[in-house]
Amino acid sequence: MQARNVIAGLVLGTAVAAGFMLALRNAGEATAPAAPVAATILPAGNELPDFALLDQDGAAVDRTAFEGQWDVVFFGFTNCPDICPATMTVLGQAKRELEAQGADPLPRLVLVSVDPERDTPEAMARYIAYFGDGNLGLTGELEELSKLTDALGIFFQKAGTGDGPYGVDHSTVVLVIDPQARLKALFTAPHEVANFVHDLPLIMAGK
Amino acid sequence: MMRRLLLLFTLVTAAAGCDSPEGPPVVADNVVVTAPGAGMPMAAGYLEITNHSGTDIRITRVSSPAYAAVEMHETIVEDGIARMRAIPVLEIAAGETVTFERGGRHLMLMDPAGTPETITLNFYSDDVLLLTVSAEFTATMD
Numbered sequence: 001m002q003a004r005n006v007i008a009g010l011v012l013g014t015a016v017a018a019g020f021m022l023a024l025r026n027a028g029e030a031t032a033p034a035a036p037v038a039a040t041i042l043p044a045g046n047e048l049p050d051f052a053l054l055d056q057d058g059a060a061v062d063r064t065a066f067e068g069q070w071d072v073v074f075f076g077f078t079n080c081p082d083i084c085p086a087t088m089t090v091l092g093q094a095k096r097e098l099e100a101q102g103a104d105p106l107p108r109l110v111l112v113s114v115d116p117e118r119d120t121p122e123a124m125a126r127y128i129a130y131f132g133d134g135n136l137g138l139t140g141e142l143e144e145l146s147k148l149t150d151a152l153g154i155f156f157q158k159a160g161t162g163d164g165p166y167g168v169d170h171s172t173v174v175l176v177i178d179p180q181a182r183l184k185a186l187f188t189a190p191h192e193v194a195n196f197v198h199d200l201p202l203i204m205a206g207k
Numbered sequence: 208m209m210r211r212l213l214l215l216f217t218l219v220t221a222a223a224g225c226d227s228p229e230g231p232p233v234v235a236d237n238v239v240v241t242a243p244g245a246g247m248p249m250a251a252g253y254l255e256i257t258n259h260s261g262t263d264i265r266i267t268r269v270s271s272p273a274y275a276a277v278e279m280h281e282t283i284v285e286d287g288i289a290r291m292r293a294i295p296v297l298e299i300a301a302g303e304t305v306t307f308e309r310g311g312r313h314l315m316l317m318d319p320a321g322t323p324e325t326i327t328l329n330f331y332s333d334d335v336l337l338l339t340v341s342a343e344f345t346a347t348m349d
Binding site: 078081083127 | 241247248249250251276280282284287288289290291292309310313315316317
């Protein structure tokens with residue numbers, strides 16, 4: 001009889017302990033802060049350098065163009081048939097999904113040309129409009145472009161020689177610039193819509 | 208010369224077999240070509256090519272009436288840097304399938320001629336037409 005009580009007590013105690021542990025785990029899951037799953041956060045927030053480029057309307061643009069809104073920035077070129085439109089498509093889809101979810105604020109998409117030789121403001125205007133409204137396209141002098149790319153660790157190099165068509169090797173990273181024109185986060189390739197939809201609101205909320 | 212004759216013989220044989228139950232010798236599937244224009248000076252084509260001919264084939268040239276030039280390219284991403292390189296010759300072993308997909312092998316279509324609604328792609332081995340593909344453009348990159 002005594003042994004039966006001991007066993008019953010052990011079973012009851014085990015059940016209570018298991019329930020307690022489960023409750024603790026659930027509470028932990030409920031209160032654990034969400035964190036980016038793909039982005040690398042840069043807490044220091046490196047400030048953008050001074051530069052002078054042109055937007056898609058041909059207007060002069062400097063670093064202050066990055067102040068006042070969150071920007072998602074990719075470096076590519078309009079004659080790139082594969083990875084540039086694929087990346088811009090991912091970013092455009094992510095922005096549309098965030099908008100559908102009621103995200104506020106929404107980031108602006110920015111394409112900085114690494115092929116200023118061919119990418120006129122007009123070419124940039126046609127190209128960025130393909131991926132949604134409100135996008136910014138930057139192009140201009142190679143020297144000014146290099147100020148921006150050098151500071152942000154972006155690589156680009158013309159590939160091929162001669163007068164024929166050429167490509168441009170370039171970084172695939174996507175950068176997130178905060179409303180104070182500081183580099184706050186980056187996404188490395190391969191780029192997935194779901195990662196941007198998950199991480200961008202957290203980054204913009206300072207998490 | 209012998210190799211070309213052998214290839215030609217194989218292709219003629221294979222072409223003669225187009226109406227046979229075995230089907231055509233070289234087949235394209237899952238063809239996607241982005242629409243010309245709309246801000247895109249270049250377009251990209253993606254597809255799968257399967258070689259049922261019973262012998263290895265070499266694709267040396269691609270053309271389309273809808274574009275001034277079509278080239279086979281490959282995007283290679285290493286250490287976070289995308290590099291695009293031309294593929295001068297694409298070899299497809301007998302029985303093998305080669306895939307053109309985003310971020311990898313792709314067709315680069317340059318200088319569209321007008322705004323056609325469909326596209327035809329011709330794949331050659333030197334002067335021998337191996338495969339003709341007709342497809343509708345995809346409206347977007349989505």
